[in-house]
Amino acid sequence: MSKFDVVVIGSGPAGYVAAIRAAQLGLTTACVEKARNKSDKLALGGTCLNVGCIPSKALLDSSYKYHEAKDNFAVHGIATGDVSIDVPAMIKRKDAVVAQMIGGIGGLFQANGVTAIEGTGKVLAGKKVEVTAADGSVSVLEAANIIIAAGSVPVAIPPAPVDQDIIVDSTGALEFQSVPGKLGVIGAGVIGLELGSVWSRLGSEVVVLEALDTFLPAVDGQIAKEAAKVFKKQGLDIRLGARVTGTKTSKGKVEVNYTYKDEEKSETFDKLIVCVGRKPLSSGLLAADCGVNLDERGFIFVNDYCETDAAGIYAVGDIVRGPMLAHKGSEEGVMVAERIAGHKIAMNYDCIPSVIYTHPEIAGVGKTEEQLKADGIPYKVGTFPFAAIGRAVAADDATGMVKMIAHEETDRILGCHIIGASAADLVQQIVIAMEFGSSAEDIGLTVFGHPTLSEAVHEAALAVNGQAIHMPNRKKRK
Ligand SMILES: NC(=O)c1ccc[n+]([C@@H]2O[C@H](COP(=O)([O-])OP(=O)(O)OC[C@H]3O[C@@H](n4cnc5c(N)ncnc54)[C@H](O)[C@@H]3O)[C@@H](O)[C@H]2O)c1
Numbered sequence: 001m002s003k004f005d006v007v008v009i010g011s012g013p014a015g016y017v018a019a020i021r022a023a024q025l026g027l028t029t030a031c032v033e034k035a036r037n038k039s040d041k042l043a044l045g046g047t048c049l050n051v052g053c054i055p056s057k058a059l060l061d062s063s064y065k066y067h068e069a070k071d072n073f074a075v076h077g078i079a080t081g082d083v084s085i086d087v088p089a090m091i092k093r094k095d096a097v098v099a100q101m102i103g104g105i106g107g108l109f110q111a112n113g114v115t116a117i118e119g120t121g122k123v124l125a126g127k128k129v130e131v132t133a134a135d136g137s138v139s140v141l142e143a144a145n146i147i148i149a150a151g152s153v154p155v156a157i158p159p160a161p162v163d164q165d166i167i168v169d170s171t172g173a174l175e176f177q178s179v180p181g182k183l184g185v186i187g188a189g190v191i192g193l194e195l196g197s198v199w200s201r202l203g204s205e206v207v208v209l210e211a212l213d214t215f216l217p218a219v220d221g222q223i224a225k226e227a228a229k230v231f232k233k234q235g236l237d238i239r240l241g242a243r244v245t246g247t248k249t250s251k252g253k254v255e256v257n258y259t260y261k262d263e264e265k266s267e268t269f270d271k272l273i274v275c276v277g278r279k280p281l282s283s284g285l286l287a288a289d290c291g292v293n294l295d296e297r298g299f300i301f302v303n304d305y306c307e308t309d310a311a312g313i314y315a316v317g318d319i320v321r322g323p324m325l326a327h328k329g330s331e332e333g334v335m336v337a338e339r340i341a342g343h344k345i346a347m348n349y350d351c352i353p354s355v356i357y358t359h360p361e362i363a364g365v366g367k368t369e370e371q372l373k374a375d376g377i378p379y380k381v382g383t384f385p386f387a388a389i390g391r392a393v394a395a396d397d398a399t400g401m402v403k404m405i406a407h408e409e410t411d412r413i414l415g416c417h418i419i420g421a422s423a424a425d426l427v428q429q430i431v432i433a434m435e436f437g438s439s440a441e442d443i444g445l446t447v448f449g450h451p452t453l454s455e456a457v458h459e460a461a462l463a464v465n466g467q468a469i470h471m472p473n474r475k476k477r478k
Pocket residue numbers: 157186187188189190191192194209210211212242243244275276277278323324325354355356357
């Protein structure tokens with residue numbers, strides 16, 4: 001029986017990062033992965049690399065370039081003539097990007113001495129991991145420590161069973177070989193908006209059916225309101241309060257029945273994407289006597305340090321509580337590896353950025369205005385529009401704003417919410433600032449390069465205390 005200091009189950013952003021850090025710390029480490037790619041080879045990288053973050057960003061970038069060439073170049077005096085799209089070539093490029101990044105993880109495993117083991121892992125009692133290979137053969141690994149990072153899968157809903165042809169999930173939506181004439185999307189969440197944007201830019205008529213009456217409830221209300229306006233202008237038809245009751249596929253199309261404003265409605269689409277959330281992939285993963293427990297929603301139960309109820313067994317990433325975000329899983333992986341090596345580090349769950357990669361991007365960190373109101377915390381707000389930022393106007397990309405929220409008395413930054421070009425990268429400045437306990441004044445007193453989009457972050461911080469320069473201030477300067 002092979003023996004390791006650490007056996008990681010799953011090679012997504014939580015698992016592979018945990019494995020690399022454990023190996024860096026001198027621990028003998030194996031990483032068990034079951035996924036295989038289109039060429040039936042071991043596919044490291046999990047959902048994020050194979051069918052999530054990376055391929056969706058490849059398609060978002062390709063489709064945005066197409067949209068720019070078709071609709072946005074003329075204003076710069078650039079004539080393109082007819083712009084056409086070759087969808088199979090776009091998908092092939094996306095596959096090449098994925099293959100390159102997967103190869104990168106294989107290389108990192110080799111360089112750090114992590115042993116990749118192909119097969120499906122199961123946690124047995126006594127800190128053992130059973131691995132069932134693709135050919136059915138079974139082996140058992142002995143581990144001083146186990147890190148479970150098995151991830152999550154899309155939630156299925158009975159009224160819209162996925163066939164990966166007409167009715168697809170987020171994986172199938174990355175494989176269309178032509179632009180659907182009419183595309184239905186169930187769920188106006190992160191995936192619905194990102195994939196809806198891709199196919200809308202390429203020419204699909206997109207209808208998004210969202211069960212809730214509120215648009216993007218987890219996003220700051222002011223930013224979500226702005227986002228709704230922008231998406232409407234882009235042609236995304238987002239119907240809130242639309243509950244899908246059934247679907248019928250025939251002759252290459254799907255008829256969707258749903259209730260909307262108390263009326264029974266029906267609409268026919270060429271393709272339908274179901275993206276109503278993800279659930280932890282915990283079934284079949286744990287032997288009944290292994291000592292690891294699940295919570296009521298099927299997540300592995302862990303404490304703040306990602307320790308399960310069984311000593312020496314940890315769980316990280318989508319399979320445990322908290323936002324299902326790659327970077328959250330990666331940092332949990334680092335924390336656990338460091339703690340196994342005896343270092344007393346902890347993770348700051350209050351400072352995790354989140355991003356929706358539409359154009360403009362929507363990004364945020366910390367508390368929203370609604371959360372602060374509900375918690376009764378006194379706060380002050382500064383906003384600054386990109387329309388007043390020279391660099392954004394020069395780029396003809398000036399939609400959106402930065403919103404900064406600080407504590408009314410201490411001026412400490414409590415949250416930052418952005419809708420705009422490069423919002424994902426801009427918000428990271430405030431993630432760092434919040435990690436260091438900065439005040440809005442600290443950001444206001446910092447020198448920002450000119451002309452940059454970052455100046456909107458600077459000005460929003462100044463606006464918190466009525467000191468914005470390139471905009472009349474609502475509040476009196478203190
Ligand atoms: N950019 C990113 O960080 C990124 C990108 C993709 C996915 N993810 C993560 O993946 C996970 C899954 O994404 P997602 O978009 O599927 O989930 P989500 O939770 O973001 O959104 C799902 C939406 O579907 C709606 N819904 C649920 N059941 C419905 C029904 N029967 N009919 C109509 N609407 C319904 C929900 O109200 C919700 O608005 C999320 O946790 C997300 O954070 C993150």
